[in-house]
Amino acid sequence: MTGVVVTGGSGKAGRAAIRELIEHGYQVLNVDLNPPAESLCHFLKADLNDLGQSMDVMRRAVGTVERRRPFEIPDAVIHLAGIPAPGLAPDATTFQNNLMTTYNVFSAAATFGIKTVIWASSETLFGLPFTREQPAFAPITEDHPSLPESGYALAKGLSEEMARQMHRWNPGTSFLGLRISNIIEPHEYSMFETWQDDPDRRKWNLWSYIDSRDVGRACRLALESGFKGVDHCIIAAADTVMRKTNAELIEQCFPDLLLSRPVGDFEALQSSDKAKALFGYEALHSWRNAA
Numbered sequence: 001m002t003g004v005v006v007t008g009g010s011g012k013a014g015r016a017a018i019r020e021l022i023e024h025g026y027q028v029l030n031v032d033l034n035p036p037a038e039s040l041c042h043f044l045k046a047d048l049n050d051l052g053q054s055m056d057v058m059r060r061a062v063g064t065v066e067r068r069r070p071f072e073i074p075d076a077v078i079h080l081a082g083i084p085a086p087g088l089a090p091d092a093t094t095f096q097n098n099l100m101t102t103y104n105v106f107s108a109a110a111t112f113g114i115k116t117v118i119w120a121s122s123e124t125l126f127g128l129p130f131t132r133e134q135p136a137f138a139p140i141t142e143d144h145p146s147l148p149e150s151g152y153a154l155a156k157g158l159s160e161e162m163a164r165q166m167h168r169w170n171p172g173t174s175f176l177g178l179r180i181s182n183i184i185e186p187h188e189y190s191m192f193e194t195w196q197d198d199p200d201r202r203k204w205n206l207w208s209y210i211d212s213r214d215v216g217r218a219c220r221l222a223l224e225s226g227f228k229g230v231d232h233c234i235i236a237a238a239d240t241v242m243r244k245t246n247a248e249l250i251e252q253c254f255p256d257l258l259l260s261r262p263v264g265d266f267e268a269l270q271s272s273d274k275a276k277a278l279f280g281y282e283a284l285h286s287w288r289n290a291a
Contacts, residue, residue, distance in 0.1 A: 029044060054107070
């Protein structure tokens, strides 16, 4: 049975990742400041802003039990902890928290010889909310310029560079960053109706989203792929959040947007093709056919 540490396991993405992993037979340790609303696995309270606590998390993970069963050295860390979006705290606070927790988790994982770190980067690196600059092209791919517009996004960009350097120092630990789109849980799909009359309300990320269940599945697939090295990729749904076609949306909101290839009427304008090539990710869930 494979052991995985999930940081931020009490949050939206973390809950989805833990459920997915447990359903597929993994032993999981949830590391978070906040206890989970639902007890899915062993929980360890820790402040990952503190390097000592982050190191102790990995040390405990080596010998911790999940429901009192042996938990050997974890094969992977799925790092989802942090302030989850811009605007939830002062910008400098968000920057400091997210950069330092990521540094500490990366350092601890490398120190204890963890093979794989799957971690939450962000779509915000592309220039969201696309007010200062418009998207350079669509569908957006990983080749799009990085244009961070907040301390949150800047911390994600620096964390990607951190992953590259830490892998150079510690080639036995691989780092794969998931540039996750706006996470929506199934019970939140009702709010999509409130956007339909005003495309401007969701143009900030090119009308993109991702179902939380697909986030969990992406984490598992990335873990199981045997990925080696350091890289990052977009994780998004396969469609937009709107009933208007892409042609209508672009004409109304971004009339000068360059399309790098033809796109379908409702096709996502953030491409997950690289994630599909790296570890077989394809979104399974859409608000259009939600029960």
